[in-house]
Amino acid sequence: MSSTWRAIGSRILTPGVSNAKLSVRGFHDKGPAARELLETAGRSFLRGYAIAAEARTPDEPEPRLELVPRRFRGFAYEGAAMAFAVRDALPFGRGGRTARFLAGSAARHSYLVHVGIGWAMARAPRFRWSRLLLADPLLRWLALDGYGFHQAYFHTHRYLRGQHRDQRLHWPPDGPSRYAERAVDQGVGRAAWFVGGADPEVVADLLDSFPEHRRADLYSGAGLAATYAGGADAAELRLLRSRAGAWRPALAQGSAFGATARVAAGLADEHTALATGVLCGRTPEEAAALCDRTRPPATAEVPEHPGVPSYEVWRERIAAAFVTDSGVTA
Incomplete structure (x- = not known):
C-alpha cells in the first residue's frame, strides 16, 4: 500500500x-x-x-x-x-x-x-x-466487545438508550452465531461507563433500563471499564456493586478481566487495587491469577460445553468464583 x-x-x-x-x-x-x-x-x-x-x-x-x-x-x-x-x-x-x-x-x-x-x-x-x-479462540471475542463499545460510544442514542442489537453478525465464522450479540453487549456495558461519566448511579440507570437477560453482559462490561479506566472512588464503586444486585458476579468477572489486562501489561496501579478490592474482594494480582487458573486451553473449544464458546465458559468460571451461598459476590 x-x-x-x-x-x-x-x-x-x-x-x-x-x-x-x-x-x-x-x-x-x-x-x-x-x-x-x-x-x-x-x-x-x-x-x-x-x-x-x-x-x-x-x-x-x-x-x-x-x-x-x-x-x-x-x-x-x-x-x-x-x-x-x-x-x-x-x-x-x-x-x-x-x-x-x-x-x-x-x-x-x-x-x-x-x-x-x-x-x-x-x-x-x-x-x-x-x-x-x-x-x-478466547480473546478474539474481545473484538466484538470493541465493536459494541464503538457503536454505543458513537451511536449512543441507538445502541445504549435505544437498546438496539445487531442481528446476524456471524463473526467469527466458526463460532456460535448467537453468542456474538452477547459479546457486543459486553462492549456496550463498557461504553456505558464513559457515557455515564464514571457516575455509578447514571451508569446503573442506563444498564437497568435494558431487559434482564442482557444485564449480566452489560454489568460485566461496566466492571471492566470501572477497573481499567477508573474514575470512581471507593464509595462510588460500592454503590455500583450494590446497584448490580444479582449481576454482581458478572460485574466482578469484568473487573477481574480489567485487572488482568493491567497486570499483564505491568500497568496495575492504586486505582486498579481499589476497584478489584471493592468489586472482587481481591488484589489485582489475585484477580489475574483467578483468570489464569480458570482459562481454558487456547487450542480448542471446551468439548463438554457444545455450542458455548470457550470464552464464555471462561467467563462463567470466573463469575462462579464470586458467588456465595446468598447468590452475590463475596
Whole structure:
C-alpha cells in the first residue's frame, strides 16, 4: 500500500480528536477529575492510532507508545491496534499487520489489542472482516466487545438508550452465531461507563433500563471499564456493586478481566487495587491469577460445553468464583 493511500484511508476512518470530549459526545459530566480522566483516555487512544497509522512496520510504534503515561498507555496500544486493523482491512493492503503487532511489542496488551480490532470492524465493511481474524479462540471475542463499545460510544442514542442489537453478525465464522450479540453487549456495558461519566448511579440507570437477560453482559462490561479506566472512588464503586444486585458476579468477572489486562501489561496501579478490592474482594494480582487458573486451553473449544464458546465458559468460571451461598459476590 502506498503511503499516500495509507494516509488517505486512515484519515477517512480516524475518529476526530473532538470525539474524546464528553461535552461533544453529550455524555454525563460528574466533575473535572472524572472528565479529565475519561477524556485523557480518549486522547491517548487517538494518539496511539495516529502513531500506528503512519508507521512503516508493526514494530515501529513501540518506542513512542511507551512514552504515553502508564495509566493511559493501554489505550494508546488499543488505538494503535485499530489503526493497523484499519490498514489491514483497506483495499490493496497486504494484511497481517495487526497479527504481527500482537505477536511483537503489543503482546502484553493483548486484551486491548483485540478490543482495538473491534473498533476497526465497526468502521470497515463486513466483507473485509475476514482479514481481521486472529487465531486465539478466547480473546478474539474481545473484538466484538470493541465493536459494541464503538457503536454505543458513537451511536449512543441507538445502541445504549435505544437498546438496539445487531442481528446476524456471524463473526467469527466458526463460532456460535448467537453468542456474538452477547459479546457486543459486553462492549456496550463498557461504553456505558464513559457515557455515564464514571457516575455509578447514571451508569446503573442506563444498564437497568435494558431487559434482564442482557444485564449480566452489560454489568460485566461496566466492571471492566470501572477497573481499567477508573474514575470512581471507593464509595462510588460500592454503590455500583450494590446497584448490580444479582449481576454482581458478572460485574466482578469484568473487573477481574480489567485487572488482568493491567497486570499483564505491568500497568496495575492504586486505582486498579481499589476497584478489584471493592468489586472482587481481591488484589489485582489475585484477580489475574483467578483468570489464569480458570482459562481454558487456547487450542480448542471446551468439548463438554457444545455450542458455548470457550470464552464464555471462561467467563462463567470466573463469575462462579464470586458467588456465595446468598447468590452475590463475596
